[in-house]
Amino acid sequence: xxxxxxxxxxxxxxxxxxxxxxxxxxxxxxxxxxxxxxxxxxxxxxxxxxxxxxxxxxxxxxxxxxxxxxxxxxxxxxxxxxxx
Amino acid sequence: xxxxxxxxxxxxxxxxxxxxxxxxxxxxxxxxxxxxxxxxxxxxxxxxxxxxxxxxxxxxxxxxxxxxxxxxxxxxxxxxxxxxxxxxxxxxxxxxxxxxxxxxxxxxxxxxxxxxxxxxxxxxxxxxxxxxxxxxxxxxxxxxxxxxxxxxxxxxxxxxxxxxxxxxxxxxxxxxxxxxxxxxxxxxxxxxxxxxxxxxxxxxxxxxxxxxxxxxxxxxxxxxxx
Numbered sequence: 001x002x003x004x005x006x007x008x009x010x011x012x013x014x015x016x017x018x019x020x021x022x023x024x025x026x027x028x029x030x031x032x033x034x035x036x037x038x039x040x041x042x043x044x045x046x047x048x049x050x051x052x053x054x055x056x057x058x059x060x061x062x063x064x065x066x067x068x069x070x071x072x073x074x075x076x077x078x079x080x081x082x083x084x
Numbered sequence: 085x086x087x088x089x090x091x092x093x094x095x096x097x098x099x100x101x102x103x104x105x106x107x108x109x110x111x112x113x114x115x116x117x118x119x120x121x122x123x124x125x126x127x128x129x130x131x132x133x134x135x136x137x138x139x140x141x142x143x144x145x146x147x148x149x150x151x152x153x154x155x156x157x158x159x160x161x162x163x164x165x166x167x168x169x170x171x172x173x174x175x176x177x178x179x180x181x182x183x184x185x186x187x188x189x190x191x192x193x194x195x196x197x198x199x200x201x202x203x204x205x206x207x208x209x210x211x212x213x214x215x216x217x218x219x220x221x222x223x224x225x226x227x228x229x230x231x232x233x234x235x236x237x238x239x240x241x242x243x244x245x246x247x248x249x250x251x252x253x254x255x256x257x258x259x260x261x262x263x264x265x266x267x268x269x270x271x272x273x274x275x276x277x278x279x280x281x282x283x284x285x286x287x288x289x290x291x292x293x294x295x296x297x298x299x300x301x302x303x304x305x306x307x308x309x310x
Contacts, residue, residue: 019193073186
């Protein structure tokens, strides 16, 4: 068994109104980055796994992303998986 | 008739629902710790309001894997009784896929706690039979993730099947799609709403409008399930 670090990036689905993203964008602009736009607020869930291979770790991480970590009605997710 | 109010870590409206059922309506009611899975003995299951698991990840996202909430899928599939999800309970029902759509963060970014006016959209259900279509009632809301969201196909199905039971009247406090405040499943046995009928079920706590929902539900259970 090898150890893998998984990072699941959960974001609001494209087109979904994101009030937190809007509030953050206002602050970014106030601090001088006036061209900031399309700001989206998501979350990262990081965990470690013991699995046989990178592909198996990816598969397990994808499964839990769908089952628990993202709600497909309002969110989408992507994965970063690296061997430790 | 027998009812159960599921108690999860972080539930805080469980005793309010318990009080309305057991004290006001004299229905034998159990407070059911969320690790219980024997739901068959109950004609009515309440998923109460609160902040189960601290609303971590998403409101209701962790609670929906509680043993009692997992057991609810079989309870619903078997058409054993009625299920009412209030506020956090509504969020659990959407997370569990027992109701369509999802509840996103309020458009105002604020936690909103106040009494709002609702329009009754469908009174021909087990949950609303003592109300009238088009009537306005008042119930309190108290949530930060109550913006109802659903895709266009889902919205069309909700309308076609008359699954929208309440909409916000006057103002749309959380930015819900089409001001939707509560939806029912297609089978008419599972209902979730963001407003709190248990907090306005006695004249002491407002005008008592919420009691008419509870009466509808208890009446339906007594007629059909006992």
